[in-house]
Amino acid sequence: MVSIPAPAAATAVVDGQRAPAQRNGAPKRPNPGSNRAWKQKKTKRERNITEGSSEEVLQYDILALLESRKSGPGTDAAAEDTIPAENxxxxxxxxxEIEVDVLELSSTGDGLAMRPGSGQVYVVPFTIPGDTARVKVFRHLRREQHSVADFxxxxxxxxxxxxxxxxxxxFASCGGCQFQMLDYPEQLRLKRRVLDKAYRNFANLPAELVPAVGDTIGSPLQYGYRTKLTPHFDGPPGFRPSKRGRNPKVPSESCPDIGFMQKGKRKVLDIEDCPIGTTAVRLGLARERERMRREFQKYExxxxxxxxxxxRRYLDDDDNQGEAPPEDGDHLPPYTARSEGDGFVDVKSCQTDSKATTTEYIGEHTFTNPAGSFFQNNNSILPIxxxxxxxxxxxxxxxxSPGAGAIKYLIDAYSGSGLFTITLASVFQHSTGIDIAADSIASAGRNAALNGLGEDRCKFIAADAGQLFRNVAYAPDETVVVLDPPRKGCDADFLAQLRRFGPRRVLYVSCNVHTQARDVGVLVRGEGEGARYHLESLVGFDFFPQTGHVEGVAILNRHDSKAEAADQKDSRYR
Structure with a gap:
């Protein structure tokens, strides 16, 4: 992956201490008595930046903005002279407090602003290009050529x-949403751009190998869509946790603030309601806030x-074990919501016990999971x-490809509770799902049974995905692999194993399009042993409207040397 150069610094903060400036990036004079080359130390913040992290994404966007200011259309030497040299x-x-002009939007969802005649970028949340905003300067990060500011x-x-x-x-205090001031088509346009930039910055591929990104596919619901929320509260004032329990326990004198983190601060913002949550989740939040007002002294x-x-679904053509669906109003249980669909009535409640079983429906499929386990949080977009x-x-x-047989098998890596294995089972002769978490595999097995799938159609293996292909006997030419890893993406060992197995087709789903782009670049470059792939398509899905997040779907096909050779042979006789 391309490394990001550290900008020159007038002052640097190293382990909390200010170090003297090195003007114009000149290196510190080496010690004549030492044979070791001097290397500028990284700050603690720089050491914590990881591949595809929001910090790295932000730095790419800042450098791109600065470069565009130097070489943009209509820029001349006189104009460049109005921007002071870096730092x-x-x-x-x-x-x-100062005023800044917002020029660009980072893929993190934050606005990138500057002041006339200045070469410093200000990172300002809750702003969009074209805004002039009043901000409060929070911290200067000269080495990284930007300042952090509060809106x-x-x-x-x-x-x-x-x-x-x-x-x-x-909004503009809670750190959860960034885009509520924008109309929805503009949000989708911005998310397409996030995916495009991710592949330009992280895939390390020539532009001709990356197809145009498709239009972002939107969510049917832009509010009231989140099926899971996790508000939190702090301990009593003065409480300091101790591993050995030596610190005195001090009960709260009043109910603590319950909500989400305030943007840019380590402080919980008291939030009574969250409109991106579903009706049942919002009712659950109200119920839990009432409970906490009664029981807050129990928490230390x-x-x-x-x-x-x-x-809980009630079918029109089923006796529902003798139960009729409750009606709206007085007959509906407290803190529940009722909705009607085609041939069914759903009654939705909110579960707070992480080990309790919850149920949701995706089209004709039923899924159950422990409430605290991972499952996609926007049910409205899942059928699409x-x-x-x-x-x-x-x-x-x-x-x-010429001579290629039909694809008959599916390998679902990072399968979780079986979302892809089960919804795709009808396409394949047999499917295998794998996940490192044994409880996820147990849920997947139960979900397969709920949907009428036996081991003759699919099986699930609890194992490290890095050992996946040792447990599968499918022919690579007849196999497609679905990848849906966590935010950090796939590790190098797994990608190497995938390439050695060489499935005919790969479909990569990711909640972090930047680590996805990095991994896809590895598969397309095909360096060293194993198969090489070409990228067929890229598209984003908006699982989280009003936020800067976008889910990416990349589809790749294996370069088949035998098929290519046959195609070339045929072309000689055309």
Whole structure:
């Protein structure tokens, strides 16, 4: 992966101490008595930056903005002279308020702003390009050529901004949402751009090997979609946790603030309601806040509250074990919500016990999970998402390589509770799901049975994904692999094993499009032993409207040397 150069620094903070400046990036004079080359130390913050992290993504966007200011259309030498050299201009004192012009939007969801005549970038949340904003300078990071600022107000709004769209009065304080001031088509356009930039910055591939990113596929619900929320609260004032329990236990004198972290601060913002949550989850939040007002003295430390939607479905053509679906109003149990679908009635409640079983439905499929386990948090988009995966899991008939047989098998790596294995089972003769977590595999087995799938159709293996192909006997030419790893992406050992196995087709789903781009680059470059792939398509799904997050789906096909040779031979006789 391309490394990001550290900008020159007028002052550097190393382990909390200010170090003297090195003007214009000149290296410190080496010690004549030492044979070791001098190397500038990284700050603690720089040492904690990992591949595909928000810090690294932000730094790419900042450098791109600075470069565009130097070489953008219409830029001349006189214009460049109005921007002081890097880190040379005096910066406002930390804690002061200034006005900045927002020029760009980072893939982190934060605005990137500058002041006229300045070469310093200000990272400002809750702003969009075209805004002029009043901000409070929080910290200067000269080595990284930017300053962090708190949003205060908009003094001149962007044409894209309409604050009447904002549906949460905690917006611009809570760190959960960034885009409530934007209309939904603009949010989708921005998320397409996030995916495009991820592949430009992290795939390390020439542009001609990366297809144009498709339009982001939107969520049917832009509010009221989240089926899981995890508000939290801090311990009593003055509480300090101790591993040996030696610190005195001090009960709270009043109910603590319950909610989510305030943007840019280590402080819980008291939040009574969250409009991106489903109705049942919001009712659950109200119920838990009432409970905490009665029971807060029982808590001697902070905690997280789990709010997970659970669905009880009543079918029109079923006796429902003698139960009729409750009606709205007085007949509906407290803190529950009722909705009607085609041939069924759903009653939705909120579960707070992480070990309790919750149920949800995706089209004709039923899934149960422990409430505290991972499952996608936007049920409204899952039917569209799984239908897209099902429609694209096999190559189009026109793209089949000469002499290639049909794909018959599915390997679902990082399978969790079986979402892809089960929803795709009808496409394949047999499928195998694998996950490192034994409890996820147990849930997957139960879900397969719930959906009428026996071991003759699919099986699940609890093992490290890095050892996956030792447990599967499918022929690579007849196999497609689905990848859905955690945010850190796939490790190098797994990617090497995948390439040695060489499945005919790979479909990669990711909640972090930057680590996805890095991994896809490895498969496409095909360096060393194993198969090499070409990238067929890229598209994003909006699982989290009002936020900067986008889910990426990349589809790859194996370069088949035998098929290519046969195609070349045929072409000689055409």
């Amino acid at each position: 040379d201009e005096p910066l406002p004192e930390e804690g002061t 205060v107000s908009v003094t001149k709004p962007s044409p894209l901004r309409d604050d009447a769209r904002v549906q949460c009065h905690y 430390r902070g905690a997280t509250i789990l709010l997970r939607e659970n669905t 998402f799984t239908a897209y995966i099902k429609d694209h899991i096999l190559p189009p008939p026109s793209s089949s």
